Structure formats: C-alpha cells, structure tokens
Amino acid sequence: MKITTRFALLSLIIPTMVVAQKNIDPTPEDVVLAKKIRTTYDKDDVAILESTENVTFDLNKTESKVIVNHSINEKLMNINHRAAIQKYEFYDSESKIETFNLKYRNDKSVGSYVVDEFYKDNDLFYNDARVKHMVVNFPVQGYIYNYELEKKYEDVKYFTSLYFNDEFPVLKKQIVVTVPEWLNAELKEFNFDGAKITKSQTKDSKNNTIYTYTINDVPALYKEEESPGRSYLYPHILVIAKSYKIKGKDVALFGSTADLYKWYKSLVDLMKDDTSVLKSKVTELTASAKTDEEKIKNIYYWVQDNIRYIAFEDGIAGFKPDESNHVFEKRYGDCKGMANLIKQMLKLAGFDARLTWIGTKHIAYDYKTPSLAVDNHMICTLFHKGKKYFLDGTEKFNSFGEYAERIQNKEVMIEDGDKFIIDKVPTASHESNKEIFKANLSIENEKLQGTCSKSYLGESRAQFLYIYSTFKNDKKNETLDNYLSKSEKNTLVTNIKTSDLKNRDAKLTIDYNVNVANKVSSFDNEMYVDLEYMNEFKGFELKDRKTDYQFDFKKNYESTVSLAIPAGYSVTKIPTDLVVKEGNFDIALTFQKTDKEIIYKKSFIFKNGEIKASEMTKWNDFIKNLIANYNQQITFTKQ
C-alpha cells in the first residue's frame, strides 16, 4: 500500500453517515471458529462453512429443449485478519444468471455493486462468455456473508459438470440433483475413489429421483501451475441427459456417442465452403512438389506459418468450424477453422482429409461419454497410403508425422459421412524430443574455454523454433546470445553457427565458442574447477506441491562436458556421481577420468513428461542432492 495510490483514491471517498448495521458483526463464537478453521486452512483467507447446490430440470416443449435450473447457496466466513475477494459467475448465450446476491449474516442484502461484462481471455479474441462479479469485503475475522446464485441453462447439453471443490475450502458441501420422471439422465461420477462422498437416492411424491451427494472438509482448488486439468484432479459429476419422454415418446438427447457426432455433423453440414479461392494457392504449393509427402508438408506448413490463431467463440461458432475460404482470406482462424482449411486444401490436392474432434491432454474423458465436456479441440486427419496422420493447424513448427504432447494418446472422433471413426493419436517416446549439449573445454588463464554444440529434436526443436520466430529481427542475435550464455556476465559466447532456424524437419543444431570466467580458483598448489555452469534443474524444487507437475512434453536431455586436464596438474578429487531412477524421472550425473580429460555426463529423462504428486518428496530430495552435487568442485594439484 503506497501513500501515493491511497491519496489518489481519496477523492472518491464521500463522507457518509455510518449507519451501524445490527447483528452483522461476528459473535465471539464466530471468531473462535474462524481461528480454528484457519489452523487447518492456513493459506486461505476465506472458508465456505456451508454450500448447497440444487439442480432441477424443466421441459421447454415448444423448442424441445431440456432446461436446467442450477442454484447455489453459500455461507462464507473470513478466517484471516481481513479479506477482500471477488465472487464471480460466468454465463453466455446459452445460460443466464437470475440471482447473484450477497447478504449479511442477518440476511439483509448487502447491495453490492455488481459488474456485468464480457469475460476477456487472452487466448480468445472474442467470445460470448460474460461474467458477473462483485467485491466482497470482510472487515474482521469471523465476518460472515450469505451468497446466493440462481442460474438457468436453456439447453441441457451445455450443462455438463458439477464439482465439489471451490476456490475456497468448503466445510460442508451438498449437491442435490432432482431428476424428473420424464428425463433419462445419468450422473456419471469421476474421481470419487478416496473422496469421502456420501450418496443417497430417494423418490419424492412426484416420482422425481433425488440424488444427494454430501462431503465435508473439501480443500480449496489447487493454485498450482503446470497441473493436470481439473477433470483429473477433483471429484465431480458429469450430467448426461440421454433422452426425455413426451407423450409416451422418447426424444434422444446425448444418449450415445453417435448422438454427439450427429449434432457435430449437423453443424459441419451448415458450412458452405467455397474452395475455389484456395485453388491457386494449393496449386502454387504443390506444383513443384516431387512427392505426395512434399505436397502434404507444403500445405500443412503453409497453414501453420500463415494462419494466425484468432478465436471467435460466439454462440454456435464455438462448435461450428468457419468456412475454409473465410479462414484463407482472413489469414486467421481458430482450431476448427484451421482444421477445415487444411482439410479442404488437402482435398483439392487430391488427398483424403477429414475433420477430427479431440479432447486434449487437459481433459480426462474419452468418447465413451457422450458430452460436450469430452472434447475441446479440432484437428484434421489425413488418410494416406493406409495410414492416418493427424494434422494440428494451431501447432507451430510441428513436423509432419510428429504429434504434440497435448494430443498424443488421446482419442479422436474422425468424420466418416454419417458414421464416425474413433481412433487414438499415437504416442511418441521421450527419445523423439532429445536435446543434446556438448562442450569440449580446457583451462586457459583461469578461464574455461572451448567449443559447444546443442541439438534439438521433436518438440524441443518445435518449441525452440517457435520462440525464436517470435523475437524481433533486430533482437534475434542478442536474444540467442543471451540464451546460450544464460545472460551471465561470466559466460562469453562467440562465433554462433546454427542450422536453418525455419526448418522444422531437420535436426536443429547450434555450434559456438565459449569462454567462462570465475569458475576456476587457484589456491597455492591446488586448482578448483566448477564445471557446473549450466545448472540444469537447479532451482526446480517443487515445494509443497500437491498436484502432478506436467512438462510441456516428454523430456530427454543429455549433456557431455569434457575438460582437458591442465598440463602439470593431476586430478586429486572429482565429484561423486548422482544416479536416480524413479517411475517418472531417470537422472544420472557421472564423472569419468581418463588420461587426458574429465568427462562429465548428465542425463535427465522424464519419460512421461511429468512428475507425479506421489513422487514429490523423492523429487525434492533429489533436488537437494543435485544442488549438493552441483556445489562440488574438481580438484587439480600441481605435480
């Protein structure tokens, strides 16, 4: 809190009579309770004492749609000194918020100022999602508010899931879903194992089935980055409305995957592609290509390089691809638009290419569940010489035939006329992303100097090429220099030579000379050398981490540094080796002495591209050992 900013606010303060509200201050018992809860949830400022969600269904007969009424009632308590939080709720063209209200503990309305605006997302240029939000101020410990929300979905297909966890810890949570007799709905449970959820099922007088789920002491949602998607992490229920009955007849909703496909297909059929505008570009890209593969690559790479990712998620546009001619002419589109453009261009070039729905790695489900929650992405599948190739237009510098980690091993739904094909994107091994560092060093005037080389494959290459492409031309050299020297004044990098930094198929290589100061220290007859100047993973402790850590891709990094033994010296001490092999990380640091040199090898392999939450203690122990290892010196003694 800076004085200057405070003063800027002063003009906004209008002196008002402070009307003392009765019975809104916390009771001594509340304060005791707040303190007690805080001992359990010491990172949270606010706790939800009770939260009840009610879900009911109505039928809109004229539009043949099942309506969902979703209400939430919460009792919020401040458990820290004071707190200011935002309560917010999203809605869009398929849903509306009917009540969004906050009350004091005496049930009088607070009259909070509610902002209702578009939800802005950096990844979405325009979308129809809106948000209502209000600031909730808790002046003292133990302060309580009652929050109520009523939200309505006009079409059950957009109401997909119910979660028990919240932004704040919940002491008592209840979800009640009332399914009327005329509705055939499945409540599919996920991640219930280990969660102490009690469940009951009863019938009321109108023959509605009432499902009640109760759970106590639910911790707040994890605020950790690089975590798996929430559908992996938290217990939840997917609401699958399969069909409803009217006048004795069954009307299908999403009863099966075929129903889901049918709806998707109906949207695809709305497109009116005018592929004539693509023709000359396709001809240009394929005319001089000698092989089919070259033709495919030319088209696929052209889309990657020339179509900017700009997404409009506006009502049905969130599900219906944009016409290929529009995407082509605008030179921008979202995943669906890009997938469709690749498809149409490949078709013009004589290939069999099809739209393909997929849920990325972020989503836990597969196509056994017919729900809009199952997928979030679209790619294009090429059928070529008996094989399927998956082309993702939103990737940058993706080599044909390689797949990004986020789609590997995920189920796809490929269009096939009125039918569909379910398949899986192949998985690649960590070897395909291999990154290698080599250095040949000697000691000159108390400095390490020599030649280095780096090479990258697969996703490590794609990532490098993409990041490099985003730098300004006039800053590219400087940035590369800083990258190689790790922006350290001690490390001087010269004579950089790289492979073609636009080529996404060949191995990426960088060769350069290096001169590193302050890593050699001489004392009397001894010389100490710190060969560790790259410090890979040194700061990678994952303190208090509760969720899996997921890398962007499966990692395989190998480093070999050889240091010539200086003339007139013998090696008296080399650091100890460090070797760790766990389920998800396989790491070895070894030192080898020959007559002429010391060879320091490091290998870091994360074969699944992740460190499991269950491995965190082992990982953090390893990091401590790694730092201790990095802190070891090589000792040379004058002969």
Added chain:
Amino acid sequence: MKKLFLYLFLIISSASFAQDKAEIKEFFWGKSDKYKTATTIPEKWKNESAVIIYKYEYYNYHKFGASVTYTSAIRKRIKLQDQAAVTEFSEFSYKDKFYSNKGMRSLGRGTNVVGIKIVKSTGKEIDVDIEKNAKEVDKEKKIAIANLEIGDIIDFYYYSVEPFKSIYEFGFEPEESPLGDVYPTMDMKLAFDTENDFFVNFNTYNGAPELIEIPTKNSGERKYELNAKDIEKNEFPRWFLPLAELPCYKFQVFFARSGKFEKRADAFLSNSEKVIKKTVSKEDIFNYYDEKFRPDGSLSVINDFLKGKTFASDEEKIREVYYYTRHMFFTQFIEAFIISDATKFYALSVYSNPIFFRTEESFVNYFMEFLKKNNYDYDIIIATPKYNGSIDDLLIQKNVNVLLRVNTKTPMYLEYFSPYTSADQFNYNLENSKAYALQVAKGKKVVDAVNVNLPGSTMQDNVSKINSLVSISDDFSGLKVKKESSYFGHLKENEQSDKFYYFDYAFEDYAKYGTKSVIEYVKNKKDKERYGKEIDAVVNKLKEQQKEAFKKATAEEYDFEIDDHKFTIKSTGRFGKKSPLIYEEDFAIKNNLIKKAGENYLIEIGKLITSQVEIDKKEKERKNNVYMVYPRSFENEITLDIPAGYTVAGLDKLNKKVENETGGFVSSATVSGNKLTIKAVKYYKNYYEPNSNWNKMIQFLDAAYQFTQEKVLLKKN
C-alpha cells in the same frame, strides 16, 4: 410527427457522420497524400522488426465562445518485417464514442474514427472494412486484421474529435517526447491548427528540427508543422534521461478567452496567441509567480509548539517547525485516510477541523507565513527536475517544483511533504540544477527573479553502511546472516517508501508531538471496540504484506533466495539526512554459496555484498552520457566466523582497489582469530558523467562485479 422528426434527425446525423468519415479518410489517404505509394525502406533498416515509413500527428484546436473542439489524430504507415511486427498489428481496439473529461461539461460525446489499410508486397491495397469486421466488447471495438503477412505495409489512422465546454481557461495535457518511436522512422510530421484564444508553447531540443509556421488565409487561424526525417528507434539504456539528450519536442496548448483567463492560466503564456512561446525567460517567471504565493494560515499551533522551547540556532528552530508542520498538516491524517479507504469507518470525521496540505502551494503559503512572522529572510525557488532538461529550456509550468530557501547562515531548502522529507535535503532531481530565486521583500512581495545554482549532495551524504555477521552451519549446507543496514541522505528515501507502512511513522509522530491516533478519538465504547477491531485487522494484514515484501526485497538484492527472514526497524530516519534509517535482519542462505572441494570448502563470500551492476557487451558500447541519481557510497563490512578446524586461504583476491575521477571500489580482507573481516566500499562521485568517462565507470563497476565472484577457501587443518 414527432416520430418522423426523430427519424429524419437520425438520418441526417448518421449521414453527416458518414460524410465526416469520408473527409477524414481523404484527409489522410486522399489526393494530397505524398506517401500513398511509399513502400521502400532504406537498406540500413532491412533487419529491423518494422520501419515507420511515415508518422503524422495532427492536432486541431477550434472554439466557438466557450465551446471547444479538440481534434487529435495520428497516422502511421509501417512496413512489417517479421512475425513479431505482424502479431503486434494483427489486432486493434478502440472506442468509437467516449465522454470528454475536459472542461466544465461535455458537449455531447467525443468520437474516434479509425481507418486501416494493408498494402501487399504486390502493391495491392486492401481497405479494411472496420464497420463490418469490428466486434464490440463492453463498449470497446475490437478488430482482427485479416490477411496480414510479413512484408506487408499497414497504414492506419486514428482520429479523435472531442467537444467540450470551458467557461474558464483550460490547459491541455502537455506532450513531451523524443522524436523516435519503437521502430525507426523515415519521415514524420507533427502539425497543429489553432486559432485565436489558443496559446501554444512549443519548442524542440537537442538538435530536433524547429517548428515552422505555415501561412494561412485567415488572420485568426494559424498552422504549424514540425518535419523530421531518418530517426533511429528509441533505445533507453541504464542511467539515462531521454529528454535531456535525445532530439525531442515539448508542447502545451492553453485555451484562454480573455486577459482575465490568461492571467489565471497555470502556464507561461505568450503575450499574444499569434506568437508561439518557445522559451520562458526570467521575466516570465517573475510575472507568473509574483502573485502566485502569499503568506497564509494561522500560526497558533506553531506558536503553541514553540512556547517554552529554546533552540541552539535558527536552523534548528526552522527544522523543528518543519517536522512539526509535516506532522500537524500531513502525517497526522494519513492513518485516517487509510482507515477510511479500507473500512466503512469514515475516520476523518473524528477531527473537528482537519487541515491537510494536499498541494505544494498550500505548504509554501503556510510556511511563508511562519517565516514572515518570525522575520526570516527567504526566497522562493523555482526549479525543474533534471529529467525535464535544464530550466533554461523550461516551457511547461507543470514541470516546475517549488522550494523555499531560508537564508540562514547555511541556507535551508524546504520542500512539500512526504512522510520522509527532510529539512536539510531536497528532491535529488533538483540538485545541482540551475534555478530561479524569487526574492521576497519583507516576507511579503516578490521583487525580483534571479538565477541561482542549487546545491548538490555528496557521496558522504548519501551513504549506506551494512554490517553482516555470517556463520556457517555445522554441516556446511548453508549460512546464517545477521545484518544491520543503515541508510543516510537520499539513499534512505527509496528504502523508506518501499518498506514502510503508515504505522511505521504515524505512531512515531503521535508520540513525538502528543497527538492521538484515530481510535483514541472515538468516544462511544461500542464504536471504539468495533472500529478498534477493524483497524487491528487492517494493521495485521498490512504487517503480513510488509513481512513478505521485506523478505522479497532482501532476496532481490542478493539475487538468490533467502529463508527464515526476520526484521526489526530500529530507527526510521525521518528527521534529517544525518539521522539514519536502521533496520536489522536475520536470515538463512540455504544450499548456496558453499562449494565442496574434497574435504575443503569454497565460500562465495563476494556475493554477500549483494549483487552488483553487470555491464554486458552491449552496454560497453554505450554512446550516451550517464545520468544517475546522486553521488553515493555503499560501505559493507562482512565478518565470517571461521569454523573450528579450518583455516582461510585466498584473501589476496579480495583486496581490490580501483579509484578514479568517477568513483571507486576498494576492498580488503583480514583474519583475526577465528574471524575473517571483509570491508568493501563502492562509491559514485557524481550524479552525471560524460560518455567519455564511461570506461572509467566500467572499471570500478567491473571491479565490484568481480568482487562478487571471488571465493575464499576453507582448508581443513
């Protein structure tokens, strides 16, 4: 009939808007556009991200009585040469309608008109249909630019018309900018259209071309242009003041309908709006300020304060009155402001007649009253911070800072308050600068303006003294540090404003001057209990933030993580440059700075003086002069407990001495018993160095950096 009328009106207004749009388009891209076909860029800029082929800034000031129409516009024609540039220009957002925040009230709504076209490398022009493609998001229009590729030229304009009403005089926001832009610029034009009642201050500096007047047919209208070519992109290095060195321009326009308003205007106006005001002379200063300040206010609180007190000197008395005033009219109310803002309790209401000095002017007037009544001779100092350039180049009134100079034996310079201002030092941005002294006769009337040079502080004034006691953990896994930091002179100011919260000084002042905190004013028992809890909650929350921020700041100084951090503020240092800010810290450094070498250990002891400026390859090539804050010195003493069974080797590398006319770095290391003591001092002699001295600065900066890289060996006996 009514409906029909409304309908017609709508048609007419939308038709005229469409016509406006066509006119605006013609204005930028019409027949007279000299840059319509400009597509080539010079060879030397081929490797730039983008090149501005033409930049045109346009301003029009028009009035009808008290109704003003202010038009501001910009056009840029830019060649995009890489993906970064394409991404930068691939999305635009703007508000097509807005409410004016100028003058008394709005005359309807302001409008913004945007035009965008793309020129493909084939020469084909694509006019972007904004109306058709824009999406509206919370009253803002967003547009994604279609078909934009590397090698294209994007040519866009933004034209804003803002009508408002100003019964009184009105000053537009001043513009002060180097000619350069983010990208290099081939050609630029800045043009003004004004008419009677609009007074323009405009000048260019540091070699920028002059503003020229373009003849007009109507004697009430005036046109001016600044044309420049071949401008490199802006790059601002470390220790640099762009307006003091780069070709730049400054301007401000003032609307004043009559002599009465001209007189009242907060600006150095030209005698006639027909003449552009380019410089501000001593006479202008005199004329503007001769009646601006007047001794004012009741001195009864000061008289009460002084009652029964004696002082060793005039200086001491004035100093004490300054600090007392700082409390009574400033820090006394800050707690109330913060409480009012953070809670529902309007805490200012506890004071019967709070007088809070919100402005420099209220401070100057009040202190003048004190000086006058006590027969102290004083002048009013008119100065400008160094980042604005010299006072000789003063053009804009807002760039002036006012000080009071009391002509005691050693003159005292007094400035408007912050909670940390001192009576014996003033804003370092004004130090060593030329200024004007408005001489005040008999404490009443300004009689003359004379040139003066403001004094500067020295590296002996601005000192930090850090003592660190360091011990090594038994298992050699880390270090424990007990550190005392003392800051003097200007070096205190940043520390104070970064680390202090209101409770760190407000309660100190309540105790010193016998005033009361907010809660002590609340009489009702219930209210007292309730507000007391709320205030405690505010303080507790802020203390948590302070603890985090303090730890973070210390870790950043070292450039590595620290743990188990505790701090105590021992002295706030708020009463003069010689009263130091002192705080103590205890913390641990884990898994760092200790390297194992067989049975011996290397200690990276140099890093304990905290991270030092790193001058890299690029910075060594610096072409600009060096503009720093003030002369300063940093003294460090580090005492390391040598663990039993070990001896220290390698002290020689810790003895460094580089000293020259710009500054120095001197360090030494000695062992006495089981203590290794390292002393290091780095100092900057000046606040400014010409570029020719840059290499000399690098010598001692590099020495200090090299010191941080030095290690000692703990050798097992």
